[in-house]
Structures are given as structure tokens and as C-alpha cells.
Amino acid sequence: MAFPQPKPQAPQLPQHLLRTIDCKQGAVRAVRFNADGNYVLSCGSDKSLKLWSVNRGTFLKTYSGHGYEVLDADGSYDNSQLCSCSSDKTVILWDVATGQVTRKLRGHAGKVNCVQFNEEATVILSGSIDGRVRCWDTRSRKFEPIQILDEARDSISSIKVAQHELLTGSVDGRVRRYDLRMGQLHVDFISSPITCVCFSQDGQCTLSSSLDSSVRLFDKSTGEMLGEYTGHKMKGYKLDCCLSSKDTHVLSCSEDGHVYCWDLVEGSLSLKLPVGKGVVQSLSFHPTETCLLTAMEGRVQVWGTEPEEEKDDAMT
Amino acid sequence: MASDSDNDEDFVTYGTPLEPLEEDEPLRKPIPLHEQTVKDEKGRYQRFHGAFTGGFSAGYFNTVGSKEGWTPSTFVSSRQQKAEKHRARPEDFMDDEDFSEHGIAPREITTSQEFSSSRRDEAAEKARAVGAQAALIPGDTLLEELIAPARLSIGVELLRRMGWKEGQGVGPRVKRKPRRQQTESGVKTYGCLLPPAGSEDSEDNYDEEFAPENVTFAPKDMTPVDFSPKPGVQGLGYHGLDPGLALLGRGADKHIDLFRPQSEMRTSLFGDTKISLKRGGVAGQAFGVGALEDEDEDVYHRDSMSKYDTVLGGEEPGDGLYGWTAPQQYTKKRERSKDTAYIGKILEGFTLAQKPPEGKTVFPPPILPSNYRPVHCFRPQVDVLRRSGVSPALAEALKSSRGHMMKEEPQQGGRHQLDSSQRRELLGEDSLKGPSSVMDLLRPEDRRRLLSMRNSSTQETCTPDPEDATHAASSVVTPPSTGLQQQHDALAAWKGVHTSLQTFKPFEKNPSKQARYELYLNRLRQGDKDSLEQSLDLTMTEWERSREREEFVRASILYRPTSSSLSSRFTRAKQQEDEDMVEVSRDEEGDVDDKQAAIKMKMFGKLTRETFEWHPDKLLCKRFNVPDPHPGSGVVGVPKVKRDKFSVFNFLTVTESREMAEPPKPPESGKKSRWDVSDQKKDKKKSDDSLSELLSTARNQTEIKPDRDSAPELPVSSHSNDPAVTPANKSEESAGVQSSDRKTDCDEEQKDEEEENRPPMDLFKAIFASSSDEKSSSSEAESDSEDEEKDGKEEEGKIESQAVDLLTITTSSSGDTSSLRTEVAVSSQMSVKEREEFGPKLPPPSFAISEYRGGTTSVCSPSKEEEVGKKSKEKKHKNRKHYKRKKDKKKKKPKKHKHKQQKKSKKEETHNSSEDSDEDDVPVLTDNLLKRLKNIQSHETW
Structure with a gap:
């Protein structure tokens, strides 16, 4: 048709359940896409880390070696390594293929809440309940961290890396952004304990969810608030939030068993995805496609835009 | 042929002999003309190249250099045979022909010099002797004469046979006169002049005397021209001084110091005034004639020493313009004015002043007393800090208010000597209330000590007050019981002081402690003897109490009520500096209250953002492929500043106080915001919108309400960090409901029941709130009204019991939790553990x-309910x-x-x-x- 479409096509939302994966590893503490979005890491409370295929929902490998529940995990850019952190105060660097522990990094004084590779997987950054972020060198054989960021006054709940910037959210109600290139530390006071922080895909904004049941979008450079997203319930648990792959929507877990999805610009609730009755503990958005992973209790659910034809049960 | 036959005959032949002809030899081809070339003995063509291009054989076959071209023959590059130092001789640059008979340096056997007949050449000797006179060392021919071989050449012998005698000239005998003329005109001297002395004159005189007409004389022997080469670097016509003549025969034995300018000997020798003798025969120009000099005609002019200044700097010629080598005409004018000599040449249009200006009268400096020492003595420093243990702040105040201390000795100097009170009197202002001097704030004996210290320096006597005397006596009597003494002092200081002023809050960071301290102060004001014991918290341990006792007493003495004048003069720092911190970050974080207020207005941005300098590790930068932002800085992380600890107690409580010092107690603030923010926001919106209002309300909210006993007139400015007090008061104040006590009481049950489904709350409470759970939960009740009812009593109890557990966990970093619960099933263990986590929790599994x-x-999930x-x-x-x-x-x-x-x-x-x-x-x-x-x-x- 010669006429332009009267309305631009609304961005797709992952509102259809594609499959449910019963991870059988206790409660799933965190669920993460790998770098290209083909695989899923699930961190179980039974000390195991499991690798799944997203498309088929098949179980691929278990990585066991933690002494307590696994709280977070991340995959390297080349899918050759994994890192995971646990309540046993350790961070483990895994070899994906063999499932062996490449390195077990001890040093945190408490359980390690979050872990993240840098872009080239040369550094592992881990934030712990002891209020410190430790930067571990994956290249060297030393077991001491390169640097310890001890500026936070309370537990580090979330950490993200984007290029030369580290973003940490802490229970002391501050989002700290360490700019390595500028050598500066920007502290944004939010006053409520931060549960999760995110960079936007373009790297210009930061998203932070806090325990006052609101998710806020900040301008990275000035610290001004661009948007506030409320309606969900996040009062006690460390739940995740994220941005969609195209930065069109803000998603957050909620304690009422839903995933809330807001339009980023308008701030209006565009989707309230019912996941279950429990608390949606963790979620992860596909890096490129419109695909969402949610973790509630022992299951991981995969959500997509289109309902899949053959709904084979993943619990084989 | 004859040549053939007479082979052995000794013919001297020149040229090359023709080859003998042989009959049977075939006729040889005549050499063509172009091949009839001249060759040298080496077969080289001889060509005339011209005088300047090397004559006959130039170079190597009419090329340059040698066979090797320009290769220097001295080049040796052998390892064994190093190149020796080669001294170039003239022969090295000669061709072979030059050494031949007709060359420039023939190497033929010749009579050597000493065997040549040129010896005993009288004339030459004479000439040489004459030359030797001019030489540097006169008479150096003597040695030559001595060792000369006595051998006459053939010419001399022939001459002798012909009647010639030595000393005569050669030639026909002549009459006197013409000969004389001849010699006059004929003898021309070149080069060196003959010395004026000598036998010639006397000879001439003799000749003149005896000159008969008919007698011929042999011609006078003439001195040949001396062709001896000119040594030295002197110019042409230079004569050295002949010392014999120059000194005129006298003082020859004396050493002449030529180089001492003003030596008396010199002046006596050359000075024109002193020596009336004939001027010495010093002749010759000093350096000859230079190329740039015009006076060519004067080459042979005899210079006299009289033309030279013999005294350096002795007499200035005329004006000082031309230096001491000035021309004569200036020296003529020297008589005109002696003063101009100093000034120099007077410019045109200027004349010298007739009257010289009066010279400045310079007074001599005062005569220093004999006991004067050129060292400045500062007035003795009052070391308040060390002597009396007063706080540095007070010492600072003392120092800054030195004027007060100087008031006692009346100094009525300029206005800078006046102190504030004197100035005030001059200005006619009202006197301020309260003690006018810092001295009043001191303890009596301290004051006395200060006074005595000063008096000792100024030799003044001061009678201490009787009251002071008693105090001093008491302090002397009971030195060991300092604690009691201090208490007594504190009591004395605070007793009867009814000031509604702001007092310093030393325990601002710990509100409950501050409240206790204020209670203590109140009691002190009322003169309560055992105020200290009453105001302490009985629930504390003995050690804590004793420590607090000591701290209170000390604080009460240190921060005794300040006078209004003092307090009006000093403003209090908004944020008390943390002296007790061992290490603090250099950039202090700003006020959290402001931020809180800003957040409530949702004004994120400048107000909530703070930027610090941060130094990443060098390796970290490398790993992130980022250049080091602070190259060369050894710091890693946020730059820290080391601060001194103030007292031992601070050091003991360093971790605690540090936690306190940090303005936002994270869990607490989280708690606050988590539970209260929405409520407060509502209230806020109701009440006001303006920023200032909001800020003030935010401030008020965070204010503590002190104890009931503490004076209500004390405006409390400290922000609350006390988890026990805050929320309840907050809610009260924000709501403006004073009678909410009852309400909160009845709400309490509800709240307790809420506790259990809010695990993180337990946690915070367990950690930070020990005493007043009810109060803090009272605010919760308002925030959440409807929640499920549960039997919370035992739950509460459980939480309380866990609190203790948690505290141990926090210190030992939760290592023993697992060991504690090994018997418990894993699932339940996890659920239990949930409750013990810091901060946001993980959902229960x-x-x-x-x-x-x-x-x-x-x-x-509801979406799959059909399945x-x-x-x-x-x-x-x-x-x-x-x-x-x-x-x-x-x-x-x-x-x-x-x-x-x-x-x-x-x-x-x-x-x-x-x-x-x-x-x-x-x-x-x-x-x-x-x-x-x-x-x-x-x-x-x-």
C-alpha cells in the first residue's frame, strides 16, 4: 500500500509462555541468558549451576562445586567460561565444556550476591554482602583480587559492567558508577535499598529497582531521573529488573507473582505477566530477541512473542 | 772505434753513448717523431706542466697522487702492525727528480757546513754578532766562535797572499775622505739597526784625527747584510731591549721587575720626574707596525719610553672620557675644573653648579647597648593544650582570643591594641551578657595557671581569688582522685547555669548517648551531686557505664556552657568532623537530609549525585583496555585521608563510631524509606509544596526528639540515627498528632503480626533495633493497613531469639550457621536461613x-490452569x-x-x-x- 501505516507497529512483548523448565535444583536463585541468548544458566539453591538450551528446553550440563546455594552466574562473551557466585563466599570460574572448576576465588567475607564478567572476560566482578566488590583477574594465577571496591556501606546487591564502567547497587541505597576511563566514582543516592541495577543497551541510562517498590530510570551522566515505574511489589526480596533488548520496555519482577512490563517512555504499565503464585525471583531478557526468562521457585519459564505451536513439556 | 778499443780509459762522458753499429744488423726503423718523447728513468713521460702544477712529472703518470690515487701512504690497517705516528718530512712531498743532481734537494755528496770554506768569515761573523745583539739573548755567537774549527777557506788564503789582512775591506786602497763618504752613503742597514754604541765611533774619531793626505787606507771592511732568518713573532723592526744600554750601566745587577706597575724601582728607572739621567736607550716600538696602522713611514721610528705612561692609574688625563691613553689635547684642559673629572665631559648646554648641593646629614646609628643581643624573643607561648588537657577546640579559641588575655595588663596603644570590649566601649555598644573572656570559661585552676604563667613572664603579681585558692588547694590535696575531682569541677561549672543556648553535642552521632548526656547535664545544672550515676543507663554493662561516666565527665568539662559572646562569635560546623575516624575518604559525602528531601520531591540529579575521584588499579585499567585515568598516582580507590584519633575511647569504639559517623545507616534508611516513604509523601503533599518547606519538614522528620527529661528548650539539630527513636517520632510529627500514643499502642498488635511476612524487617530489627521494636513497627502499621492476621507472638519471640543469633553471625560472617543447623533438613534450613540475611532477601524456596x-x-501458573x-x-x-x-x-x-x-x-x-x-x-x-x-x-x- 502506498499509505503509511497509521501507527508504528507496537513493540512485541514476551507475553506467551513458550515452555517451562523444571530445573530440579531447588529454588532457582537466578536465571541468566548467555551472551548470545541461546543458552540459559540457572542458579539453584541446591549448590548447582545448570546449563540449558533455550530453544528446546533441554538440560545440557550441571556445574557442581559450590558449597552453598548459587546466587548469580554469568557467561563469558565467547561461551567458553562461566562464573558463578554463591553463599559459600566463593566465586567460581568454570570451564563450560568440561564442567571443571577453573578457579575458585575466595576472599569475600560473606555470601556473594552478584557476579559479572567484563566484556573480554578478563575480569570477574563480584559483589558481596560484605559491601565490597572484588575485581578478580581471570588471566593471572593470583588468587588475590586486582582491586577491592569498598565504597559501599552495605551489601552489594547487584553489579553490571558495560565497557569501561561498573555499576553497583547497594543496600545502602546508593547506585555507584565507577568510570574507569575518567577515574571517577558517581554516587547516586536513592535512599531505598537497591535490589538490581542495569545499564540500558545504549549505555546512556541506568535502571535501578529498589525496595520502595519502584524502578527508576536515570540519566547516566547527570543522575537525573528519567522515569519511575511503579505498581509492582518489591518490598523485601532481592528481585531483578531489566530492560528489553530494544530498550523499549522496563521489566521487573514482583513479589505478587507477576512480571511487570512498563513502556519506557510513557511509564505506563503495558504488560502484567502472570508467572505464578510465588515470587518471581529472577528474570533475564534475551540480548537481541524478544524473549524473556523468568524464574519462580524451582522453575524457569521462557516467554516469547508468539505462542509456540508444539508445546512440548520441558520436564522430560 | 776508439771507444771500443779504449774501454778501460777513463773518459768523462756526458750524455748517452750511441750504440755501436754492427754491420750485419738490419737497419732499424727510425723512431717516428711522435714517439720521440722524453721519459724519465722510470719510463714516465716527462712533460712540462708548468711551474705551479708540479713542473715535470706531476703525480702519477700525469695523474694525481700515486698509483693508488689519493690513498695516503700512511694508512696501515693491520692488526699486528699498527700505524705509527708518522711525521711528515719535506722529502715525502718531493718527487724523485728533486733528489737528483739538478733537483731542488740533490742528494749528492757535498762538503758539509763545517768543512766548507765559509768558516772564519769575519764579516759574516760580525754581521752575526750584530744580529745577535738584537737577538733575545745577546752575545750568543760566543759559543759558536769558541768551537769553530780553525780552518781557512781557499779564498781567505788567496786574499792573504795578495796582502789582505783580516779586518780590512777588500778592494783598492783609498784616501780617507772619499772612503768616508762612501761608507756614509754606502752603508745602508736593513733590518736591525746597529747599536748606537760600539767601536765605530771611536774608530771614526781616531780616523779623523790621523788622516794625512798622502796615505791611503785600505777600504773599510764592510759588514755584509745579515740574512739570518727572523725568529720570533715580533713585528718588523722590533728591537728587544738591550739591558746593558737600557740600564745605562747602573743597576745591572738589580733585578728589574717589569711587570709590577707601580714598583718604585720602575718609577725610579723610567719616571720622567724623578730620574734626571739621560733617557735610557730603550728603542724600538713595542710590537712593530700592525697591518691596520697607518703610520707606515714610522716603521723605523724610535720609540721612547717617555711616550708611555709608566704608572698605571696614576694621573688621570683630563676628563675621564678617554681613559688614560687619552690624547694630549685633553690633558691641557684639565685645569679648568677639577670636579668635572668626576662627572665626565659636560654636555652642551650644561654647566656645573656653582653651589654644590648640601650634603645629606647622616646621623650615626645609635650606639647599641653592650648587652644587646640581636635575637628576637617571642613572648612565651601558652601551651594550654598540654598543661590542662583542654580540648584542641578550646585551645584554639584561647589562641584566637588572645586579646582577652592581654586585657589584664592595660595597654592603651593604637586601635589595634584594643580588644573587642574596649572597642565596644568606644563605640558605645551594649556589653554582651555572659562572661566576657575565655578565661571565664576555664576551670579556675587552669585560669590560675595561665595567669601565673603569664605573670611569671611579666613579673607581675596577681592575687588569686579565694575561691580559686580553695579549688587549687582541693586539687592539690586530692591529686589521685581525678575522676572525682573532675566531677566536682563539672558540677561547679554547670551548677546554676540556666542557659537556653545551644550546647555542644559531643555524642551527636549516638542520640541515646547524647540524650543521656543531656540528662546528666540537666542534673548538673540543678546541682545534683550524683547526677552522673543517675543519668547512666542501668542496662548497660559495668564497663560500658564506667567508660561512659568518664566520657561524660570529660565532655562536660570540656564543653562547659559557653558565654553568649563566645557562641555568637563562633558558628558551629554543620557536620561535625569525625575526629575519631582513623581513615576517612577525602571527599566527604554531603548531607543526607538534603538528599532525602530531594528524593521526596523526586528531584534526582544534582542533589542526589556526588562525584568522587576514584583511582582504578593499573591492572584493572589494563584489563579493561582503558588508559590509566590518573597515571602516576599511587592511590587505589577513593583517596583517603588519615585523621588522628582523638582519644583512646574513640579508638576503642572506632568501628562502632564509624558506623555511626556515616550519616545514612543503610538498613535503617532503607527501612525508613521502605515503610514510611509513601506515608510521608502523602503528608507532605497535603502540607506543602515549596522546597524550603519540604526541606525543613524533612529536617524535622529526621530530628530526634530527645528524652523526656531533656530540656525542651534545647533545639536539637542532630539528625537521627537512632533506630529506636526515629520512626515513631517521625510519624508523630509528620502527622502532627500528639495524642497518637494510644493509637500506636493499639496498633501494635497488628504490627507484630505483620512482622512475620516481612522477613527483611526482622533482620534489620534484629541487627539494629534492640529495644523498641514496637515503636518502629508502629509506623509500619500506618503504611500497610490490611494484612493477614496471624498468631505473631511466638513468631516475634522467635525473631527475637534469632536476633542474638544474627549478631553472632554478622561478626563471624555467618560461618557457623551451617554447623548450627546440620540436623535440620535442607529445605527447612533454607527457609530458616532466609530470615537471617542482610538486605533484600531471596524468596523462600x-x-x-x-x-x-x-x-x-x-x-x-494461571495461564496453564487448563492443563x-x-x-x-x-x-x-x-x-x-x-x-x-x-x-x-x-x-x-x-x-x-x-x-x-x-x-x-x-x-x-x-x-x-x-x-x-x-x-x-x-x-x-x-x-x-x-x-x-x-x-x-x-x-x-x-
Whole structure:
């Protein structure tokens, strides 16, 4: 048709359940896409880390070696390594293929809440309940961290890396952004304990969810608030939030068993995805496609835009 | 031929002989003309190249250099044979022909000099002798004469035979006159002049005397021209001084110091005034004639010493313009004015002043007393800090108010000597109330000590007050009981002081302590003797109490009530500096209250953002492929500043106080905002919108309300960090409801019940709030009204019990939790552990566990509800399978630790029980199950 479409096509939302994966590893503490979005890491409370295929929902490998529940995990850019952190105060660097522990990094004084590779997987950054972020060198054989960021006054709940910037959210109600290139530390006071922080895909904004049941979008450079997203319930648990792959929507877990999805610009609730009755503990958005992973209790659910034809049960 | 036959005959032949002709020899071809070239002995063509291009053989076959071209023959590049130092001789640059008979340096055998007939050449000797006179060392021919071989050349012998005698000239005999003329005109001297002295004159005189007409004389022997080469670097016509003549025969034995300018000897020798003798025969120009000099005609002019200044700087010629070599005409004018000599040449249009200006009268400096020492003595420093143990702040105040201390000795100097009170009197202002001097703030004996110290320096006597004397006496009497003494002092200081002023809050960071301290101060004001004991918290340990006692007493003495004048003069720092911190970050974080207020207005941005300098590790930068932002800085992280600790107690409580020092107590602030923010916001919106209002209200909210006993007139400016006091007061104040006590009381039950479904709250409470859970939860009640009812009593109790547990965990970093609960089943262990975490928690896995234990039916997502029925069977089956697997697992690892096995078995039990009946089960670990049940229920209600 010669006429332009009267309305631009609304961005797709992952509102259809594609499959449910019963991870059988206790409660799933965190669920993460790998770098290209083909695989899923699930961190179980039974000390195991499991690798799944997203498309088929098949179980691929278990990585066991933690002494307590696994709280977070991340995959390297080349899918050759994994890192995971646990309540046993350790961070483990895994070899994906063999499932062996490449390195077990001890040093945190408490359980390690979050872990993240840098872009080239040369550094592992881990934030712990002891209020410190430790930067571990994956290249060297030393077991001491390169640097310890001890500026936070309370537990580090979330950490993200984007290029030369580290973003940490802490229970002391501050989002700290360490700019390595500028050598500066920007502290944004939010006053409520931060549960999760995110960079936007373009790297210009930061998203932070806090325990006052609101998710806020900040301008990275000035610290001004661009948007506030409320309606969900996040009062006690460390739940995740994220941005969609195209930065069109803000998603957050909620304690009422839903995933809330807001339009980023308008701030209006565009989707309230019912996941279950429990608390949606963790979620992860596909890096490129419109695909969402949610973790509630022992299951991981995969959500997509289109309902899949053959709904084979993943619990084989 | 003759030549053939007379071969042995000694003919001297020139040229090359023709080759003998032979008859039978064929006629040879005549050499063509162009081939008839001249060659040298080496076969080289001889060509005339011209005088300047090397004459006949130039170079190598009419080329340059040698066969090797320009290669220097001296070049030796052998390892064994190093190049020696080659001294070039003239022969090196000569051709072979030059050495031949007709060359420029023939190498033929010749008569050597000493055997040549040129010896005993009188004339030459004479000439040489004459030359020697001019030489540097006169008479150096003597030695030559001595060793000369006595041998006459043939010419001399022939001459002698012809009647010639030595000393005569050669030639026909002549009459006197013409000869004389001849010699006059003929003898021309070149080069060196003959010395004026000599035998010539006398000879001439003799000749003149005896000159008969008819007698001929042999011609006078003439001195040949001396062709001896000119040595030295002097110019042409230079004569050295002949010392014999120059000194005129006298003082020859004396050493002449030519180089001492003003030596008396010199002046006596050359000075024109002193020496009346004939001027010495110093002749010759000093350096000859230079190329740039015009006076060519004067080459042979005899210079006289009189033309030279013999005294350096002795007499200045005329004006000082031309230096001491000035021309004569200037020296003529020297008589005109002596003063101009100093000034120099007077410019045109200027004349010298007739009257010289009066010279400045310079007074001599005063005569220093004999006992004067050129060292400045500063007035003795009053070391208040060390002597009396006064706080540095007070010492600072003392120092800055030195004027007060100087008031005692009346100094009526300029206005800078006046102190503030004197100035005030001059200005006619009202005097301020309160003690006018810092001295009044001091302890009496301190004051006395200060006074005596000053008096000792100024030799003044001061009678101490009787009151002071008693104090001093008491202090002398009881030196060991300093604590009691201090208490007494504190009492004396605070007694009867009724000031509604702001007093310094030393324990601002710890509001409860501050409240206790204020209570103590109040009692002090009322003159209560045992105020200290009463104001202390009885629930504290003995050690804590004693420590606090000491701190209070000390603080009360240090920060005794300040006078209005003092307090009006000094403003208090907004944020008390943390002296007790061992190491603080260089950039202090700003006021949190402002930020809180900004956040309430949702004004994120400048108000909430702070930027610090941060130094990443060099390796970290490398790993991130980022250049080091602060190259060369050794710091890593946020730059820290080291600060001194103030007292031992601070050091002891360093961790605690540090926590206190940090303005936002994270969990607390989190708690505050988490529970209260919405409420407060509502109130805020109701009340006001303006920023200032909001800020003030925010401030008020964070204010503490001090104890009931503490004076209400004290405006409390400290922000609250006390978890016990804050929320309740906050809610009260914000609501503006004073009579909410009853309400909160009745709310309390509700709140207690809420506790359990809010695990993180327990946590914070467990850690930070020990005394007043009710109060803090009272605010919660307002925020959340409807929640499920539960029997919270025992839950509460459990939380309380956990609180202790948690504290130990925090210190020992939760290492022993696992050991504590090894017997507990894993699932329940996790659920229990949930409650002990800091900050935001992980959701309980109980759902998951119960689910995969008992089936997913209950927790199925609504979107799949239609499949539930179908699935339930499956899942049951699966659960069984799962159970089997578990069993298998267990079988696989039979050699696990015992307690683990126990755990497993317990788990199985729970599994079994849950399988038996989905709803409830046989209590294996009743409390665990109870908890689990509660969890399930609470989650279901969400």
C-alpha cells in the first residue's frame, strides 16, 4: 500500500509462555541468558549451576562445586567460561565444556550476591554482602583480587559492567558508577535499598529497582531521573529488573507473582505477566530477541512473542 | 772505434753513448717523431706542466697522487702492525727528480757546513754578532766562535797572499775622505739597526784625527747584510731591549721587575720626574707596525719610553672620557675644573653648579647597648593544650582570643591594641551578657595557671581569688582522685547555669548517648551531686557505664556552657568532623537530609549525585583496555585521608563510631524509606509544596526528639540515627498528632503480626533495633493497613531469639550457621536461613520444595490452569520417579558423612509424609514444618 501505516507497529512483548523448565535444583536463585541468548544458566539453591538450551528446553550440563546455594552466574562473551557466585563466599570460574572448576576465588567475607564478567572476560566482578566488590583477574594465577571496591556501606546487591564502567547497587541505597576511563566514582543516592541495577543497551541510562517498590530510570551522566515505574511489589526480596533488548520496555519482577512490563517512555504499565503464585525471583531478557526468562521457585519459564505451536513439556 | 778499443780509459762522458753499429744488423726503423718523447728513468713521460702544477712529472703518470690515487701512504690497517705516528718530512712531498743532481734537494755528496770554506768569515761573523745583539739573548755567537774549527777557506788564503789582512775591506786602497763618504752613503742597514754604541765611533774619531793626505787606507771592511732568518713573532723592526744600554750601566745587577706597575724601582728607572739621567736607550716600538696602522713611514721610528705612561692609574688625563691613553689635547684642559673629572665631559648646554648641593646629614646609628643581643624573643607561648588537657577546640579559641588575655595588663596603644570590649566601649555598644573572656570559661585552676604563667613572664603579681585558692588547694590535696575531682569541677561549672543556648553535642552521632548526656547535664545544672550515676543507663554493662561516666565527665568539662559572646562569635560546623575516624575518604559525602528531601520531591540529579575521584588499579585499567585515568598516582580507590584519633575511647569504639559517623545507616534508611516513604509523601503533599518547606519538614522528620527529661528548650539539630527513636517520632510529627500514643499502642498488635511476612524487617530489627521494636513497627502499621492476621507472638519471640543469633553471625560472617543447623533438613534450613540475611532477601524456596515434593498443582501458573488436571497425575508419577532417583543417589554415595545421611533420611521422611498427605504431615520436626506451613500460607495470601 502506498499509505503509511497509521501507527508504528507496537513493540512485541514476551507475553506467551513458550515452555517451562523444571530445573530440579531447588529454588532457582537466578536465571541468566548467555551472551548470545541461546543458552540459559540457572542458579539453584541446591549448590548447582545448570546449563540449558533455550530453544528446546533441554538440560545440557550441571556445574557442581559450590558449597552453598548459587546466587548469580554469568557467561563469558565467547561461551567458553562461566562464573558463578554463591553463599559459600566463593566465586567460581568454570570451564563450560568440561564442567571443571577453573578457579575458585575466595576472599569475600560473606555470601556473594552478584557476579559479572567484563566484556573480554578478563575480569570477574563480584559483589558481596560484605559491601565490597572484588575485581578478580581471570588471566593471572593470583588468587588475590586486582582491586577491592569498598565504597559501599552495605551489601552489594547487584553489579553490571558495560565497557569501561561498573555499576553497583547497594543496600545502602546508593547506585555507584565507577568510570574507569575518567577515574571517577558517581554516587547516586536513592535512599531505598537497591535490589538490581542495569545499564540500558545504549549505555546512556541506568535502571535501578529498589525496595520502595519502584524502578527508576536515570540519566547516566547527570543522575537525573528519567522515569519511575511503579505498581509492582518489591518490598523485601532481592528481585531483578531489566530492560528489553530494544530498550523499549522496563521489566521487573514482583513479589505478587507477576512480571511487570512498563513502556519506557510513557511509564505506563503495558504488560502484567502472570508467572505464578510465588515470587518471581529472577528474570533475564534475551540480548537481541524478544524473549524473556523468568524464574519462580524451582522453575524457569521462557516467554516469547508468539505462542509456540508444539508445546512440548520441558520436564522430560 | 776508439771507444771500443779504449774501454778501460777513463773518459768523462756526458750524455748517452750511441750504440755501436754492427754491420750485419738490419737497419732499424727510425723512431717516428711522435714517439720521440722524453721519459724519465722510470719510463714516465716527462712533460712540462708548468711551474705551479708540479713542473715535470706531476703525480702519477700525469695523474694525481700515486698509483693508488689519493690513498695516503700512511694508512696501515693491520692488526699486528699498527700505524705509527708518522711525521711528515719535506722529502715525502718531493718527487724523485728533486733528489737528483739538478733537483731542488740533490742528494749528492757535498762538503758539509763545517768543512766548507765559509768558516772564519769575519764579516759574516760580525754581521752575526750584530744580529745577535738584537737577538733575545745577546752575545750568543760566543759559543759558536769558541768551537769553530780553525780552518781557512781557499779564498781567505788567496786574499792573504795578495796582502789582505783580516779586518780590512777588500778592494783598492783609498784616501780617507772619499772612503768616508762612501761608507756614509754606502752603508745602508736593513733590518736591525746597529747599536748606537760600539767601536765605530771611536774608530771614526781616531780616523779623523790621523788622516794625512798622502796615505791611503785600505777600504773599510764592510759588514755584509745579515740574512739570518727572523725568529720570533715580533713585528718588523722590533728591537728587544738591550739591558746593558737600557740600564745605562747602573743597576745591572738589580733585578728589574717589569711587570709590577707601580714598583718604585720602575718609577725610579723610567719616571720622567724623578730620574734626571739621560733617557735610557730603550728603542724600538713595542710590537712593530700592525697591518691596520697607518703610520707606515714610522716603521723605523724610535720609540721612547717617555711616550708611555709608566704608572698605571696614576694621573688621570683630563676628563675621564678617554681613559688614560687619552690624547694630549685633553690633558691641557684639565685645569679648568677639577670636579668635572668626576662627572665626565659636560654636555652642551650644561654647566656645573656653582653651589654644590648640601650634603645629606647622616646621623650615626645609635650606639647599641653592650648587652644587646640581636635575637628576637617571642613572648612565651601558652601551651594550654598540654598543661590542662583542654580540648584542641578550646585551645584554639584561647589562641584566637588572645586579646582577652592581654586585657589584664592595660595597654592603651593604637586601635589595634584594643580588644573587642574596649572597642565596644568606644563605640558605645551594649556589653554582651555572659562572661566576657575565655578565661571565664576555664576551670579556675587552669585560669590560675595561665595567669601565673603569664605573670611569671611579666613579673607581675596577681592575687588569686579565694575561691580559686580553695579549688587549687582541693586539687592539690586530692591529686589521685581525678575522676572525682573532675566531677566536682563539672558540677561547679554547670551548677546554676540556666542557659537556653545551644550546647555542644559531643555524642551527636549516638542520640541515646547524647540524650543521656543531656540528662546528666540537666542534673548538673540543678546541682545534683550524683547526677552522673543517675543519668547512666542501668542496662548497660559495668564497663560500658564506667567508660561512659568518664566520657561524660570529660565532655562536660570540656564543653562547659559557653558565654553568649563566645557562641555568637563562633558558628558551629554543620557536620561535625569525625575526629575519631582513623581513615576517612577525602571527599566527604554531603548531607543526607538534603538528599532525602530531594528524593521526596523526586528531584534526582544534582542533589542526589556526588562525584568522587576514584583511582582504578593499573591492572584493572589494563584489563579493561582503558588508559590509566590518573597515571602516576599511587592511590587505589577513593583517596583517603588519615585523621588522628582523638582519644583512646574513640579508638576503642572506632568501628562502632564509624558506623555511626556515616550519616545514612543503610538498613535503617532503607527501612525508613521502605515503610514510611509513601506515608510521608502523602503528608507532605497535603502540607506543602515549596522546597524550603519540604526541606525543613524533612529536617524535622529526621530530628530526634530527645528524652523526656531533656530540656525542651534545647533545639536539637542532630539528625537521627537512632533506630529506636526515629520512626515513631517521625510519624508523630509528620502527622502532627500528639495524642497518637494510644493509637500506636493499639496498633501494635497488628504490627507484630505483620512482622512475620516481612522477613527483611526482622533482620534489620534484629541487627539494629534492640529495644523498641514496637515503636518502629508502629509506623509500619500506618503504611500497610490490611494484612493477614496471624498468631505473631511466638513468631516475634522467635525473631527475637534469632536476633542474638544474627549478631553472632554478622561478626563471624555467618560461618557457623551451617554447623548450627546440620540436623535440620535442607529445605527447612533454607527457609530458616532466609530470615537471617542482610538486605533484600531471596524468596523462600519452600514453594519450590513443597512443590516438587508434593506436586505442582497448587502453584501452577494461571495461564496453564487448563492443563492442571492432566498434569497432576503426571507429576505425581514424576515425583515418585524423583524420589526414586533420590534413593538411587543415596545408594550411589553410601559413604557420606553420617549427619548428612541423617539429613537425607529426614528429608525422605518429609517426602514420604508429603506424599502421603498433600495438606499436612506427620510432624517430624514440628517447628520446621510449622514454619514451612506458615510460609506457604503467607505466600498464598499474596
